[in-house]
Amino acid sequence: MSRFSPSHWFSSVQKQSFAISFSAFMALLLTIALGCLLLIIVSRGATYFWPATIFKGEFRLSDESAPVKAYMQIRNEFSRSGSEVIWFKYSNRDFPYGNQAMLEATQISGLQAADDGALITLTDGRTVLAEPLSLQSAEREERALEDYSLMQEEVQRITNQIEVIRTERLSDIHQQLSELDMRNVAADAPARIRLSRDFNKWQGLISELEIQRNQYRLTVAFADGERFDLALGDIDEIVRSGRLSYWQKWQATLTAIGRFLTEAPKQANTAGGVFPALFGTVLMVFVMTLIVTPFGVMAAVYLSEYAPNNALTSVIRISVSNMAGVPSIVYGVFGLGFFVYAVGGNIDTLFFSHKLPAPTMGTPGLFWASLTMAILTLPVVIVATEEGLRRVPEGLKAGSYALGATKAETVMRTILPIASPGIMTGVILAIARAAGEVAPLMLVGAVKFAPNLPIDGEFPYLHLDRQFMHLGVLIYDGAFHSQTDVKGSSMMFATCLLLLLVVFILNLLAVVMRMRLRKKYQQG
Amino acid sequence: MLKLFEHEHLDVKRLSDEETAIEVRNLSLQFSDKPVLNDISMRIPKHRITALIGQSGCGKSTLISCFNRMNDLISGCRYQGEIILGGRDINHKKENVSRLRTQVGMVFQRPNPFPLSIYENVCYGLRLQGVNGRRQLDDTVEQALVDAALWDEVKDRLFESAQVLSGGQQQRLVIARALALKPDILLLDEPTSALDPLTTLYIEELMAGLKKRCSIIIVTHNMQQAARVSDYTAFLHQGRLIEYSDSDSLFTMPHKKQTEDYITGRYG
Numbered sequence: 001m002s003r004f005s006p007s008h009w010f011s012s013v014q015k016q017s018f019a020i021s022f023s024a025f026m027a028l029l030l031t032i033a034l035g036c037l038l039l040i041i042v043s044r045g046a047t048y049f050w051p052a053t054i055f056k057g058e059f060r061l062s063d064e065s066a067p068v069k070a071y072m073q074i075r076n077e078f079s080r081s082g083s084e085v086i087w088f089k090y091s092n093r094d095f096p097y098g099n100q101a102m103l104e105a106t107q108i109s110g111l112q113a114a115d116d117g118a119l120i121t122l123t124d125g126r127t128v129l130a131e132p133l134s135l136q137s138a139e140r141e142e143r144a145l146e147d148y149s150l151m152q153e154e155v156q157r158i159t160n161q162i163e164v165i166r167t168e169r170l171s172d173i174h175q176q177l178s179e180l181d182m183r184n185v186a187a188d189a190p191a192r193i194r195l196s197r198d199f200n201k202w203q204g205l206i207s208e209l210e211i212q213r214n215q216y217r218l219t220v221a222f223a224d225g226e227r228f229d230l231a232l233g234d235i236d237e238i239v240r241s242g243r244l245s246y247w248q249k250w251q252a253t254l255t256a257i258g259r260f261l262t263e264a265p266k267q268a269n270t271a272g273g274v275f276p277a278l279f280g281t282v283l284m285v286f287v288m289t290l291i292v293t294p295f296g297v298m299a300a301v302y303l304s305e306y307a308p309n310n311a312l313t314s315v316i317r318i319s320v321s322n323m324a325g326v327p328s329i330v331y332g333v334f335g336l337g338f339f340v341y342a343v344g345g346n347i348d349t350l351f352f353s354h355k356l357p358a359p360t361m362g363t364p365g366l367f368w369a370s371l372t373m374a375i376l377t378l379p380v381v382i383v384a385t386e387e388g389l390r391r392v393p394e395g396l397k398a399g400s401y402a403l404g405a406t407k408a409e410t411v412m413r414t415i416l417p418i419a420s421p422g423i424m425t426g427v428i429l430a431i432a433r434a435a436g437e438v439a440p441l442m443l444v445g446a447v448k449f450a451p452n453l454p455i456d457g458e459f460p461y462l463h464l465d466r467q468f469m470h471l472g473v474l475i476y477d478g479a480f481h482s483q484t485d486v487k488g489s490s491m492m493f494a495t496c497l498l499l500l501l502v503v504f505i506l507n508l509l510a511v512v513m514r515m516r517l518r519k520k521y522q523q524g
Numbered sequence: 525m526l527k528l529f530e531h532e533h534l535d536v537k538r539l540s541d542e543e544t545a546i547e548v549r550n551l552s553l554q555f556s557d558k559p560v561l562n563d564i565s566m567r568i569p570k571h572r573i574t575a576l577i578g579q580s581g582c583g584k585s586t587l588i589s590c591f592n593r594m595n596d597l598i599s600g601c602r603y604q605g606e607i608i609l610g611g612r613d614i615n616h617k618k619e620n621v622s623r624l625r626t627q628v629g630m631v632f633q634r635p636n637p638f639p640l641s642i643y644e645n646v647c648y649g650l651r652l653q654g655v656n657g658r659r660q661l662d663d664t665v666e667q668a669l670v671d672a673a674l675w676d677e678v679k680d681r682l683f684e685s686a687q688v689l690s691g692g693q694q695q696r697l698v699i700a701r702a703l704a705l706k707p708d709i710l711l712l713d714e715p716t717s718a719l720d721p722l723t724t725l726y727i728e729e730l731m732a733g734l735k736k737r738c739s740i741i742i743v744t745h746n747m748q749q750a751a752r753v754s755d756y757t758a759f760l761h762q763g764r765l766i767e768y769s770d771s772d773s774l775f776t777m778p779h780k781k782q783t784e785d786y787i788t789g790r791y792g
Contacts, residue, residue, distance in 0.1 A: 309599075395636035401597060403649035403701065404626040413648070414638060521639040522687060 045497030048490040049256040051241035051249050054129060055088075056114035056223050059107050068092055069224040071117040071129040075100065075490075091129035093226045098127055115242025120220065123236045125266025130220035130228060132238060138215040148238070151216055155232045158213040162206050169202045260494065265469075269448060269477050274495055276453055280366070280446070280468035281435060281502060283454055287370035287464070288377065288434050289427060295374065296381025296430075297423055301411055303382070304389045324379040332440025335372030340364055340444060360465065366454045367464035369445035373437065377430035384429060388422015389415060418521050424514035428507055435503045438472035446470040448477050471499040539756060539769065542569030545709055545739040546591060547608040551615075553586060556600035560586050562763040564605075568709075573731060573740045575754035575771065577747060579786070583763040584743045588711045591741065592628040593621050610708070626653070629702030629738075630711040634718050635694035637686035637701075642678050645686045645697055649705045664704050671737065672700035673730050692723030696730065703737070710734065712742040716749065728753045747787055751775045759783045 052073045060067050070090035077086050084105040091098050120128040135143040135151055143151065177195050180188045216232040239252060263273030299320075307313040344362035352360040392415050400410040416423075438446075447467045454466045478492030546568040553561040561583045568574050576584040586595065593614065595601045606613045614624055626649060637645050646665045647655075655661060665682070669675040674696040678689070686697055695715060702710060712731070716724040731740055731753055744750050750757050751771055758768040759782075767774060767783045778784045 393636070395632060395634055396638060398594065398597070398632060399636040399638065399698070399701075400648070402592060402594065402625055402630040402632075403652065403705065404622045404624075405648075405652050406622055409652055413652075418639060522685075 041493055041496050041500065044490065044493035046253075046494075048494035049253045049260065051119070051239050051244060051252050053113050054115075054117035054119060054241055055111055056117060057108050057111040059101070059103055059109070061101060061103075069222075071114060071131070071223050073119070073129065077105075089129070091127075092222045092224065093228070096128055096130075096222075096228055097122075098129065113242060114223075115240065117223075117242065118220075118238050118240040120218075120230065120238050121236045121271075122230075122234050124234070125271030127271075128220065128228070128230065130222050132240075133219045133221050133227070135232070136215070136217040136219065138212055140215065148218075151232060152235075155213055155216050158209050159233065162209050162213075165202050165206055165209075170199065170206075173199045173202070261498075265449070265474070269474055270491060274471065274474060274498060276450060277469040277471045277474045277495070278498065278502065279453055279455075280450070281471045281499070282506075284366060284370050284373065284441070284446075284468065284470065285431055285435050285506060287366065288373040289431060291370060292374040292377050292381050292430055293423070293427055296378050296426060297385050297416070299378070300382045300385035300389060301416070304386050305407070305411060305415065320379045320382050324383070328376060328437050329439045329443075331372055331376040332443035334375070335368055335440060335444040336364070339368040339371055344368065363465075364443065364445040364447075364467060365465040366445055366468045369441050369468070370464075372440055372444045373434040376437065376440065377433050380429045380433060381423070381426035384426030385419065385423045388419035388425070391422065392418045420521065421514050421518045424510055424517060428510040428514070431506045431510060432503055435499070435506060436472065438470070438476050441470055442473060442476075446473045448473060471495055471502065475499065539567065539569065542567075542572060544568070545570040545609070546741075547606075548590075549606040549608065551587075551590065551603065551605035551607060553583075553590065553595065553601065553603040555598065560763050561590075561603075564760075564763075564765045566758060566765055566768055568739060568741060569756060570739050571735055572755040573735055573742060573753055575750035575757045576741065576743045576760060577745075577750050577757060577786070578760035580745075582760045584760050585713055587760065588630075588713055588741055588743050590615075591709065591711055592625045592630055593619070594630065596621065622652075626705045627707055628709045628711060629705060629707035631695070631698050631702060631713065631715050633714040635691055635698055637689070637694050637697050639685065639687060641683045642686050642689070642697060643682040646701050646704050648701060653705075668700040668704035669697075671703050671734065672696045673726070673733075674700055690723075692719050692726060695719060695723075695727060699727075699730065699734075703734075707738055709739045709741065712740065714743050714745060717745060724749070747775070759786060761786070 055072050055074065056070075057072055058067050058069045068090075070092040072088045072090040075087045075089060077084065079085065085102060086105055086108060087100070087102045089098050089100045114131075116131045117129060118132050120130065120132070122128070132145055135145060135147060137143055137151060138154075173195050177192070177199070180192055180195070213233045214231045218230045218232055218235060220228050220230060222228060241249070241252075244252060260273045261278065262275050264276055265274060266272035303313065303317065303320075307316070340362060344359070347361040348356060348359055396414055396418065397410055400414045405413065445467050447469065450467050450469045452463070452466060454463050454468050455461060456463070475492055475495050478495060544567050548564055548566045548568070551561055551564045552559065564587065576588060578584050589595045590603065590607060591609070591614075595603065603615060605615065607615050609624075610627070612619070638648060640648070643665055646668050647661050650661060650664060655664075666675060666679075669678065674693060677693060678697075686694065689697060695718075699710075699715075716727050719727065728749065731742070734740060742750075742754065754771045756769065757771040757774045759766045759774065759778075759780075761782050767778060767780045769779075774783065775787060778787060
């Protein structure tokens with residue numbers, strides 16, 4: 001009977017080897033979990049850029065409705081309660097700019113890759129799945145599809161003309177008119193009339209050019225043969241993925257990645273690029289680093305070199321450790337209540353009272369966001385710096401003092417340089433934490449859409465009071481869209497991948513700097 | 525080598541004939557109420573090597589640290605009595621400790637070069653003084669390294685890290701670092717205990733040469749070393765100065781029983 005009691009199941013050696021294999025198993029499990037996470041993000045994110053195959057098929061949205069024939073792109077395939085379900089996007093007469101559906105595979109018939117179908121992306125981010133048939137020139141004559149780039153050039157020339165009129169003529173007149181409005185003198189009436197006439201003349205020319213531009217059109221056909229007309233000026237690009245070779249697909253992917261990184265979002269952050277968010281994220285992290293590093297280092301130097309060893313110091317140390325555990329949204333609320341409303345509001349009443357009630361600093365913005373994140377990451381920097389300071393050998397400090405250095409000189413010339421790798425460790429952790437935070441940022445300055453970048457050519461060039469876009473907020477936004485929109489969901493994964501890369505690159509930079517510092521101030 | 529020392533020992537030394545570098549008057553010191561030094565009075569002669577010997581914990585390192593007030597860095601350290609150096613009491617609370625430490629250089633048991641280049645190590649004290657002229661720095665660095673008998677070994681790699689030097693070279697670099705400030709007094713706190721015998725010999729020779737430049741006070745556990753290099757030797761026991769005389773007499777015919785017990789190795 002005793003053979004079956006648990007204590008006899010394993011000998012002590014077996015127990016030990018069991019513990020080892022259990023640890024190995026857990027480590028493996030964690031690695032697999034991390035691998036799966038990366039795999040999902042990388043594969044889903046990367047498919048956003050890869051030209052997806054276009055299919056042609058017929059389906060019924062419900063049992064009563066008529067069958068629909070359409071070009072489609074498959075978003076996802078999975079099985080639900082035993083039957084295969086296809087989640088796809090399609091275009092037809094009812095939904096020229098695309099709709100999505102989730103149907104069982106049996107409800108779709110005649111599904112086959114269609115190399116005549118094209119994904120036509122419009123400049124505003126919307127897409128059409130259809131077969132391009134023919135082109136129409138301004139003289140209303142039919143032209144072959146081969147002339148597409150030629151005609152697109154003509155359209156571009158008209159667009160440029162319009163742009164020149166807008167920037168060189170209209171804005172000038174507009175400015176003069178508003179100056180006259182400011183003066184509001186009756187004697188200006190003739191000038192005003194002359195300017196208005198000029199304005200109308202140029203405006204009329206623009207309308208004419210726009211009409212002319214709209215005469216260049218592309219005719220497409222949906223899968224059921226129904227024709228549809230698109231203005232060439234609205235078309236951003238046409239990709240016939242079925243006719244692309246493997247290498248051309250790679251080329252298209254790289255172009256798509258490039259545009260993703262350099263263009264602004266369209267269609268409420270479900271299409272287009274993420275440049276403003278990328279820029280905002282990096283700038284916010286940068287400003288935060290500039291704020292948190294000196295403050296964190298000064299606090300750590302005080303705590304470890306100057307503070308007397310008493311109860312107050314212990315309380316401060318415990319508070320710093322506890323600050324690291326405070327939920328980040330609390331920092332967001334603190335930033336909103338203290339920085340934005342209290343500090344910013346008071347700055348407004350003191351310095352910008354002429355602009356009130358419109359707030360200048362008393363509104364969420366890049367600086368308040370960076371400051372909030374700096375407070376959030378302060379404990380990380382303090383703890384890591386203190387760790388670095390503790391590693392400075394006592395002998396070196398004594399050597400510095402023995403040469404007549406004061407405490408401040410010893411800190412500046414010996415202790416801080418030697419502790420600099422530790423400080424960099426803190427900065428790395430702070431960057432990693434700050435780049436990934438979303439919740440507090442949404443309260444203090446990050447928005448879904450910001451019309452301007454925080455840096456531009458206008459004085460003072462760096463606008464710390466502006467609201468900014470952030471990759472994390474974009475992901476958050478995309479995650480909500482993902483329930484209803486196909487494209488938004490892939491964009492979310494792509495943005496996620498980009499955020500990971502940004503954090504990775506920022507960390508890599510800091511790690512390289514730390515390695516160089518370590519080499520420089522290496523001990524023994 | 526032996527001849528050199530014999531020759532030096534020929535000029536008969538009496539403490540009372542020497543000029544005074546430091547005079548210690550009734551110095552007592554406590555670490556958080558634990559007495560470490562007890563009513564010590566002694567005169568340290570100028571341009572001589574004075575050795576402090578005694579068991580571990582007898583207070584010799586603490587005494588040497590009083591001369592440049594390094595004990596100030598230890599919390600809970602209190603001291604009474606006077607230390608007269610250059611006509612003033614350096615224990616006075618108005619003493620400029622930073623300036624004092626440029627006059628009284630110190631070398632520690634373990635070589636502690638800064639993680640900087642050899643050149644910058646020697647410059648450290650000068651830069652603190654605000655000396656930044658390239659020419660002046662170059663000259664002082666060369667002179668200090670020559671004085672510390674290190675110049676020939678490092679002159680081609682002044683801007684390399686000091687960490688690549690051997691232990692003995694590092695210790696001489698630390699001596700050069702102190703010499704760059706042209707101190708009146710050089711304190712050596714067991715400067716060779718972390719070094720091998722040959723390097724130790726090298727440093728001892730160096731000390732004999734440096735004597736012309738400054739007064740040297742050395743703490744050592746090694747009685748042969750004390751006998752070899754020092755002109756005067758003080759024996760401390762449990763925070764008291766037991767015996768203090770020229771090294772020849774102290775090592776050959778000690779007056780006190782405790783001294784004899786210690787130098788013959790009966791304890792300690």
